Amino acid sequence: MKTLPVVGKFASVVFASLVLVACSNTDTANEEAAAAEAASAAAAQEAAREAEARAAAEVAAEQQRLQDAAMAAGTVFYFAFDSSALTDEARVAVDAHIGALLTNDQSVRLEGHTDERGTREYNLALAERRANAVRDYMVANGVPSYRIETISYGEESPVAFGSGEANWQQNRRVELK
Amino acid sequence: MRLILFITLTYLLSCAGFAHAQLQIEITKGIDNPTPIAIVPFGWDGAGGSAPVDVAQVVDSDLVRSGQFSPVSRRDMLSFPKKASDIYFRDWRAISADYVLIGRVGPGSPGMIRVSYQLFDTARQQEIASGAFENVLPELRMVGHRVADAVYEKLTGIRGAFATRLVYVSVSRNPNGKDFYRLILSDSDGQRPIVLLEGRDPIMAPSWSPDGNEVAYVSFETSRPAIYRQNLRTGVREQLTNFKGLNNSPVWSPDGNTMAMVLSKDGSPDIYLMNLTTKKLTQLTNHYAIDTEPTWMPDGNALLFTSDRGGRPQIYRYDLRSKAITRVTFEGRYNARARVAQDGRNVALVHQSSGQYHIAVHDLVTERLTVLTSTSLDESPSIAPNGSIVLYATKRGGESILSAVAVDGGVSFNLPARDGSVQEPAWSPYLD
Helix, strand or coil, X not given: CCHHHHHHHHHHHHHHHHHHHHHHCHHHHHHHHHHHHHHHHHHHHHXXXXXXXXXXXXXXXXXXXXXXXXXXXXXXXXXXXXXXXXXXXXXXXXXXXXXXXXXXXXCEEEEEECCCCCCHHHHHHHHHHHHHHHHXXXXXXXXXXXXXXXXXXXXXXXXXXXXXXXXXXXXXXXEEC | CEECCHHHHHHHHHHXXXXXXXXXXXXXXXXXXXXXXXXXXXXXCCCCCCCCCCHHHHHHHHHHHHCCEEECCHHHCCCCCCCHHHCCHHHHHHCCCCEEEEEEEEECCCCCEXXXXXXXXXXCCEEEEEEEEEECHHHHHHHHHHHHHHHHHHHHCCCCCCCCEEEEEEEECCCCCCCEEXXXXXXXXXXXXXXXXXXXXXXXXXXXXXXCCEEEEEECCCCCCEEEEEECCCCCEEECCCCCCCEEEEEECCCCCEEEEEECCCCCCEEEEEECCCCCEEECCCCCCCEEEEEXXXXXXXXXXXXXXXXXXXXXXXXXXXXXXXXXXXXXXXXXXXXXXXXXCEXXXXXXXXXXXXXXXXXXXXXXXXXXXXXXXXXXXXECCCCCEEEEEEEECXXXXXXXXXXXXXXXXXXXXXXXXXXEEEECCCCC
16 A cells, blocks of 8 residues: 555656656657667667577587587497397487487488307398497487488498407497498 | 409409418318329420429319328329320339329410320229310419319219319408408419409408309498499499398309399398399398398209398298298207208308307208307308318408318318408309
């Protein structure tokens, strides 16, 4: 109940000054009003631009963050012997790449590899299955399939030469390029 | 990728820098009582001091490699007879030679060189075989292999397969960059290697046309696998496939009109046939599992292939008339990459037992599987056209080498490269 008279008083003062302005010079008043309007529009535009730039910077920063996270997760996903199932570790790494791919429009190439054990042509098929497993997981999580190319190298391109599990486990992989 | 028209470049390349890829031969096991035979240095009827090739030495090496003969050392020979009337059988029996081979090398019909031979039984003191072969001079070694084939067949009853050729893949590993791949054609003893294709992208799965005039293979030179066929006489090359996914395992049908291959363009790897005239494809298998490594039965009515449709890789048979698929191998958890001998009975394959990959022979009649090797990373078996020997690749000291074992397990030898790896041998059919 206390505030009402104050509002009433303030309103009456504003009204009085408006009447005063209107009476002094109508043209000047119109010009000033237009200038004020333009100034406020410019300010609003500026503010919108700033907000937009800020938002873009935030998106870019988020993209960069996701890209960095993807790179930090590594571009090589490892598999168990004679298996094309994504390990928990591989899944975490692929998830990081999916995060980045959903915010950019890059295309990726998935290269499947096996270790040297078993026959070359069967291994070519097994390595394709590995590359497809990564691709299918990406597609299931929203990456468009047309942005993913898969290729199998089988056992033809090892990264670790020589026999034994220490070498073999490095060679059973899908590389994202 | 460099494609090489080998006919014009043969000699250039023989001297060039890939000599390290040439195969050496190390006999690792022969039969218990090899037949002693004296292969006398052949006479020379041409101009100049001696024949451009020691043909008797070619025959000698072939027979040694068979494991079934023990040639007499030249140092132990009391004489080097060049004609039948110069042979003193008592001298040869004295150094325990059951047989004596003599021969002559000289000019034949215009532009040709001629090799004649005579084989004698020292106990019966009589000639048991004779003959002559002609060819152009650069093929003189191949003529030597023909003489070896004739002697081998006369004394064992089995057609010889020395006058045949091999294709294989050589890989020079480059730890700091891309490896270097070569597709190499050589004689059956690894001599006279010729580079058919070379480059920094993988080359795989070479196979022969039934007439021995062409090879097919997979090359990744376009950054994706594709199947090519290449004529060995003209050097003309044709790209047969360029599908999305796998393009692999090209193998010619026995009549040469069709090529079986593996494509994954429709999802999982399946076996297809390509009509080589119309290029029309027919899909044979359609399964979500891996179907790969097709190979033809010699009658052309069925194919064997590897499939993991049962959970693990095993050999299956596709009957082209009934379209029925039946499982062939049951022993062990892993049987793959079959090759069928010309008898249609022995199937060489890769068999895994206790984590090791061996070469084994599966007999289609008795359904018995016999493991032939004791090394642990064996692959890519290829059977000689006479069915006697399985050539395959294995690992030794970090490198891949070629190795061979008799189908009956009696004989074995290694064919390492002087340097680098050699893999995926394919033995040619008979070439005449």
